[in-house]
Amino acid sequence: MKKPAFPHVEAAEQYARDVVKGKIVACKWVKLACKRHLDDLKKQRRRDFPYRFEPAKAERIIKYLQLLPHTKGKWAAKRSTVQLEPWQKFGIGIPFGWVRKKDGRRRYRTIYFRVPRKNGKSIIAGGIGLYMFTADGEFGAEVYSGATTEKQAWEVFRPAKLMVDRTPELKDAFAVEVNASNMVRLADGSRFEPVIGKPGDGSSPSCAIVDEYHEHPDSSLFDTMETGMGARDQPVMLVITTAGSNIGGPCYQLDRDCQKVLEGTVDNPELWAIIYTIDEGDDWSSESALKKANPNFDISIDGDFLRARQRDAMQSASKQATFRTKHLNEWVGAKNGWMNMLKWAACPPRKSLAELEGRKCYIALDLASKVDIAALVAVFPPTSDDPLWHVHGRYYAPESRVLEQADNNAQLYQSWHLDGVMTLTDGEVIDFEAIKEDLRTFATRFDAVQVPYDPFQAAQFAQEMLAEGITMVEVGQTVRNMSEPMKEVEKLVLERKLAHGNCPAMTWMISNVVAKIDVKDNIYPNKERAEQKIDGPVALIMAVGRAMLNEEGPDLSDFISNPVIV
Known part of the structure; x- marks a missing residue:
């Protein structure tokens, strides 16, 4: 031959x-x-x-x-x-x-x-x-x-x-x-x-x-x-x-x-x-998964070594993320992340703001720091002819800190600014006037039922917006206030009912969220490092929480919040 x-x-x-x-x-x-x-x-x-x-x-x-x-x-x-x-x-x-x-x-x-x-x-x-x-x-x-x-x-x-x-x-x-x-x-x-x-x-x-x-x-x-x-x-x-x-x-x-x-x-x-990785739905604990993801199985990487790491991961939840990332080549969120990011990426397309014109929504604000990130997140609950929850967000950072690379995430913020997702306000601190203007626009274009906010850093802001006729609701970021809505957000993602539009800023922040769980199975959004921002997810959770209280849905008698300020 x-x-x-x-x-x-x-x-x-x-x-x-x-x-x-x-x-x-x-x-x-x-x-x-x-x-x-x-x-x-x-x-x-x-x-x-x-x-x-x-x-x-x-x-x-x-x-x-x-x-x-x-x-x-x-x-x-x-x-x-x-x-x-x-x-x-x-x-x-x-x-x-x-x-x-x-x-x-x-x-x-x-x-x-x-x-x-x-x-x-x-x-x-x-x-x-x-x-x-x-x-x-x-x-x-x-x-x-x-x-x-x-x-x-x-x-x-x-x-x-x-x-x-x-x-x-x-x-x-x-x-x-x-x-x-x-x-x-x-x-x-x-x-x-x-x-x-x-x-x-x-x-x-x-x-x-x-x-x-x-x-x-x-x-x-x-x-x-x-x-x-x-x-x-x-x-x-x-x-x-x-x-x-x-x-x-x-x-x-x-x-x-x-x-x-x-x-x-x-x-x-x-x-x-x-x-080279495994497919969605594959059993990560199987031998076939090891061979599918590792083309040099038993050549440059020893099969027994992989089996041992796999057994460790099956017996220890703390080792599972590392094993699946390094040896099965799967992407994960935070190392002990809350959200299944593959499920997050598979969520359905969202409607544009133009398509949502006049629709009922809940707009949450996280204004925790004037020198970091602030978030405004609007959540549009389902209607009789639309079963999806649509999410649109706006994010804010001080321009000087970004341009001077004073923040570890400056490159990300610049790219989001170019994408129209983030507003860089003049000066060393966030100018809340930009957020107020966006909130007024949202309240005019949509049926803004409530605007939940964390009272930290936001008392004066809330009073001014209340004076303009916007219904502001104080929601402290406590375990009791956040646990059930956080579980609901995860449930909506798994059911493919949360339409977030693959917003790069929200996706990045969702991947940073770590679920802190207490002895009563309550959960609370946390992060592993200061630079891993979670302001968008926190606002999302608050908005979903208020919608859950006001729309038809599961019994949330344990969800406690301060009354609407009047």
Whole structure:
């Protein structure tokens, strides 16, 4: 039998075919990634399809990576070179084989790789970085391993540096000079180095590797790297990460974009994505879940090790979130989070404010601090012809603190401001006049039944609004006041009756909420760290609480609140 011209590519594509046919157990996202490539192979014959697959290019990077040595563990001790598994050949090689028909440049500019821990991420990231540094043909290549901490930045750079040190042939062939904190090629000035935070002015990355993106509080590093790539013909942004706990962060947002591309609901032909995890509804405590999420099961990650971690998680609720995040690659909210964020993300679409014009609503205010965040959240209860609870929020922060980066969440607040979700008011403190104006607008456009508020910081505000005819209701943030409405919000999400519109600000804050439970099974919204804001959820809970008292619904005799101020 004649040997295939490109055996590694053939192995990669056989993997894709086996996944699509169900011969290899894989989650929905891996199946869609495989199907996308196989479908595009058929489309490339069409004149109107702007891309073609060149197997030689994919074969080349796979061969290169398999010349590199392992840097730790049993294979490093044996001085073995990297041997990529079929799933790695598919995930790494295939995107490098796709080019644009018009000029032969690479099709994929962003490669997103989400895979659980110990499945060879460092080898993948470091190897691709070295390829882009030495063998991609880019004159004056600049490769950066970017992260939020020095330790994380070196997680990619250190293995790459060791690979060069242990491969004299590679060092000599490309005239690589290995220094303490970078590698350079004197012939053309190419360099490979770790970066903490943003790269310096004038940087022009040909390849940027963002490792463990889920740990990044904002997208500043990603955005700066991407912006600097403008002068390059075919740059690569490689994001390689596990899942995390920051549902409102940039990694989760990118992850959601990747899912939409794989599903075909968003067209981004320059984004390559592959995600290894389990499917919704899978039994996370089963052995099949371990194998589905971990493509290198019993290869680079020991099956017995995973089984032991799984048993620990089954016996200890405190270990479950960590196990499911790191080893099953599932996103969770706060580490001991209240809300099931997958259920939250699956809530139905909400109606626009224009569609809700004149409808009954409850508008809650959380004005806890003038130097932090304030929240106004309007909740529209169900009607006879609409079973959903619709939620719209407005959020406020002082502009000076955001522009001066005085707040850890300044980047998030700026993006929400651009999205029209957050108002940045002039000065060092929140200008309550902006909130009053929004409240007046809501009260005019809708049937505002009540406006619950926490009396802390809000007494004068409430008196002024009361004088204008708005029904203000004082609701202290006590366990007795918050427990039942908080349980009701969770119930509405699980029943898919809360239409929140995937507002990025509310979603981020919901993911920060930790449910503090007392001996009587009462719950109360809390947070783990000061920067994890929960003002929006607190206002949501208060608004739902007042609606529960005034609308037909469950018996809430235990829900105690002060009477309406008259």
